[in-house]
Amino acid sequence: MTDAQSRSLLAEAARLIPGGVNSPVRAFGAVGGTPRFLARGSGSRVWDVDGNEYVDCVGSWGPLILGHARPEVVEAACEAARLGTTFGAPTEGEVLLARAITKAIPSIESVRLVNSGTEAVMSAIRLARAYTERTKVVKFEGAYHGHSDGLLARAGSGLATLGLPTCPGVPPPWTAETVVVPYNDPDAVETVFGSLGEEIACVLAEPVAGNMGVVPPAEGFLDSLRTASEKAGALLVFDEVITGFRVHAGGAQAAYGVTPDLTILGKILGGGFPIGAFGGRRDIMDMLAPSGPVYQAGTLSGNPVACAAGLATLRLLESETPHGMLERRTGRLADGLRKAARDAGVSVWVNRVASMLTLFFTDQIVSNYATAATSDLKRYARFFHGMLARGVYLPPSQFEAIFVSATHSDEDVGFICEAAQAALGEIASPQGQPC
Numbered sequence: 001m002t003d004a005q006s007r008s009l010l011a012e013a014a015r016l017i018p019g020g021v022n023s024p025v026r027a028f029g030a031v032g033g034t035p036r037f038l039a040r041g042s043g044s045r046v047w048d049v050d051g052n053e054y055v056d057c058v059g060s061w062g063p064l065i066l067g068h069a070r071p072e073v074v075e076a077a078c079e080a081a082r083l084g085t086t087f088g089a090p091t092e093g094e095v096l097l098a099r100a101i102t103k104a105i106p107s108i109e110s111v112r113l114v115n116s117g118t119e120a121v122m123s124a125i126r127l128a129r130a131y132t133e134r135t136k137v138v139k140f141e142g143a144y145h146g147h148s149d150g151l152l153a154r155a156g157s158g159l160a161t162l163g164l165p166t167c168p169g170v171p172p173p174w175t176a177e178t179v180v181v182p183y184n185d186p187d188a189v190e191t192v193f194g195s196l197g198e199e200i201a202c203v204l205a206e207p208v209a210g211n212m213g214v215v216p217p218a219e220g221f222l223d224s225l226r227t228a229s230e231k232a233g234a235l236l237v238f239d240e241v242i243t244g245f246r247v248h249a250g251g252a253q254a255a256y257g258v259t260p261d262l263t264i265l266g267k268i269l270g271g272g273f274p275i276g277a278f279g280g281r282r283d284i285m286d287m288l289a290p291s292g293p294v295y296q297a298g299t300l301s302g303n304p305v306a307c308a309a310g311l312a313t314l315r316l317l318e319s320e321t322p323h324g325m326l327e328r329r330t331g332r333l334a335d336g337l338r339k340a341a342r343d344a345g346v347s348v349w350v351n352r353v354a355s356m357l358t359l360f361f362t363d364q365i366v367s368n369y370a371t372a373a374t375s376d377l378k379r380y381a382r383f384f385h386g387m388l389a390r391g392v393y394l395p396p397s398q399f400e401a402i403f404v405s406a407t408h409s410d411e412d413v414g415f416i417c418e419a420a421q422a423a424l425g426e427i428a429s430p431q432g433q434p435c
């Protein structure tokens with residue numbers, strides 16, 4: 001397997017683009033080696049510029065639940081583009097997509113479309129602050145909600161203390177309104193509400209964590225967030241950018257039976273095009289301009305091509321109902337990976353929810369960021385490269401999810417498990433090649 005073309009493109013890209021990539025994790029920084037420049041995708045497969053074929057387990061980080069280049073989605077996007085790619089005026093497609101969203105997720109009575117998950121989260125927080133006339137946001141350690149300043153925060157020295165910036169360029173006052181608590185820890189949430197209750201505008205949570213690797217909510221955890229926020233007069237905001245339309249047709253809120261006040265969507269919603277959305281209770285959403293005073297805008301918001309691709313995706317999900325099949329197939333993948341690790345004598349912990357999963361190289365049960373962080377990252381890097389060499393494209397970081405699409409066949413799952421058997425065998429053997 002050669003990577004000569006990828007290497008040569010990376011050399012030029014690195015001169016023109018910081019780090020050679022337009023989003024950091026693509027650079028293979030956590031696993032080493034040369035990121036593959038991808039040329040083409042179809043169904044469950046991608047091909048790089050050197051012509052290597054891979055079973056893709058990244059799915060563009062979540063959007064591609066129907067696989068790459070699903071013909072109906074591509075056709076819908078092309079048809080929309082032929083009629084004009086953007087108008088900066090209302091279009092019918094926005095109404096159709098909003099109708100599809102509110103039908104799939106009934107807690108969303110009214111919805112605003114934006115261009116990315118990051119933008120949707122920023123805007124939802126502004127709205128939550130305006131509605132509650134409070135400032136503080138509770139988020140969870142290891143959760144990701146896009147790259148806006150206030151959310152690039154880590155916990156201060158104790159619970160209920162000011163968040164500290166995790167990134168140069170973010171002034172400490174920008175994160176001081178963010179309170180960071182451990183995921184799956186209702187007592188920590190209660191403590192924070194106990195000391196800051198009156199100041200908390202919202203609790204912002206991934207209902208299934210997907211950005212510390214996959215971590216399911218513990219029994220009753222989401223309910224505890226609902227109860228605590230309601231009692232304190234704060235809003236509950238679910239960031240369903242990954243989980244929306246993936247863990248259930250109605251999102252994680254349907255799967256777990258917990259209703260947030262506001263929901264954030266992205267990824268699958270755009271059918272592979274840039275999009276984000278936030279929506280929820282009408283009385284809250286009505287505070288947005290132009291019906292209310294909270295400013296929010298976007299030149300390309302509700303873009304006709306993204307709306308058409310998103311609508312085609314939601315319609316296919318509705319007519320084909322792939323979630324049961326995805327559940328079973330991803331379950332088999334999780335079992336296959338556990339068995340491969342057992343056979344190889346390598347300690348792993350596999351978390352899976354619906355069609356998202358992570359294989360952690362740890363002997364601990366992974367239930368939050370601290371336990372995810374016990375993973376052996378060198379082992380993950382060797383596993384990643386062992387799989388890549390065998391034609392399986394995994395996320396180039398331990399702390400990301402494998403996404404299975406409706407186009408991943410039983411044969412694909414078998415192929416991934418066989419590759420894992422061999423790659424994990426290499427890791428276990430002391431003669432294994434360092435990567």
Ligand SMILES: *Cc1c(COP(=O)(O)O)cnc(C)c1O
Pocket residue numbers: 115116117118119121144145146147206210211239240241242266267275276
């Ligand atoms: C990807 C992601 C975002 C950010 O979405 P972008 O479109 O990349 O800005 C926000 N929240 C969650 C949970 C995500 O996984």
